Amino acid sequence: MPQPTTTSPSAGSRTSDPDASTVERLLQAAAHAFADKGFHATTTRDIASGAGLSPAGVYVHFGSKEELLFALSRSGHESALRLMRSAIADGPTPAEQLVTVMARFTEWHVEQYQVARVVQYEHHHLTPEHHAEVLGLRKEMDSLMRDVLDRGVADGTFSVDDSADTALALLSIVVDVARWYSPTIRRTPGEIGSTNAALALRLVGAGH
Amino acid sequence: MPQPTTTSPSAGSRTSDPDASTVERLLQAAAHAFADKGFHATTTRDIASGAGLSPAGVYVHFGSKEELLFALSRSGHESALRLMRSAIADGPTPAEQLVTVMARFTEWHVEQYQVARVVQYEHHHLTPEHHAEVLGLRKEMDSLMRDVLDRGVADGTFSVDDSADTALALLSIVVDVARWYSPTIRRTPGEIGSTNAALALRLVGAGH
């Protein structure tokens, strides 16, 4: 009964697009709930009703609540990494790479702020095995950012004391968006993105 | 029976200084557990055994788990605010105020990283009333930082596009320390503090 003709089992508080597939709706509902209340404060019943299913319906598609978190966390990390890589590939110079990666990665944190929150703040609730896998992706983000800085230092456009410290600060500015952003804020993703890109240029001494 | 002569009721995993008062030990154990696993993943039994008490012993001193979080969150916010104010009072110029506030506030996030994590990441689990009280303290932090920037812009030492955006980025760099710091890291609080202070000077265009 994929499309019931009359009413759905829990007419309550659906938090996901009713036209999406069941797996997609479960991921959306889980992202919504995990971002809002955190992994442990979210019940499998929250997720089920958010996806328009009975409590048992979750387990047709995912073996556990943690498996849902892992699916969300892994795909979130992968799309963040993909976005960073393509932003860097698009910039001909380190300065343009830095601006593009800061702007687009910031915009992603705003537009996908629920997924971003799960990615940045819920990954330590994964099982040790899943956590280790995701940590590898996080280290890759870090070194992508550091490599941009190192290239800019090498060709003389950037001047930074320590590229690891500076990369961490740049990522802090971006990651923290997922903490403070709320959809009630009136600034657009593009505005926040270009603000952070401009701050990045100052941090690497490329404004002067 | 404040000092049992033989063995304590739960000889298990005490996480707090056994010489401190019971209330102090409860706060320490709660800070430890909330920082490590988050508010909802922490059980009152974790806190009790961390403080060397039976599960019921918590309720002699605190009415609920949330009341413990509130006590921790409020006193944490208050000591953070006190620290910011005194750092600003100690600096004769906006540039020195910025350096001091960034260095000391960063050091606090490192040295008190368990309390800092609770302060920065657990406050949304408070009741609406308690949350509102703490939000007032957080806004005060924000405007303290913005005021430093505005004074530096006014006297010509800083050049920033938007003091609110820049203040947010500066606080992001500091707050994010509570996310990434771990006691296994070999850098000292002083080193991390002066790194962040130097980054701050670059962000406000005071390095020239």
Add this chain to the structure above:
DNA sequence: TCGGTAACTAAGCGCTTGCTTAGTTTCCCT
């Protein structure tokens, strides 16, 4: 000396949790 008070524990209550089981419906392949 002794009554009151505060700090504490053993036991457990009622509820919610993650997840399972057994069964129903729908659809598709032959």
Add this chain to the structure above:
DNA sequence: AGGGAAACTAAGCAAGCGCTTAGTTACCGA
């Protein structure tokens, strides 16, 4: 037409949760 797999629900189980109750111990002022 009819058999089987897949998607789903109703009901509920065992465990763990926050917190309470009833009682014990230790201490302190009169």
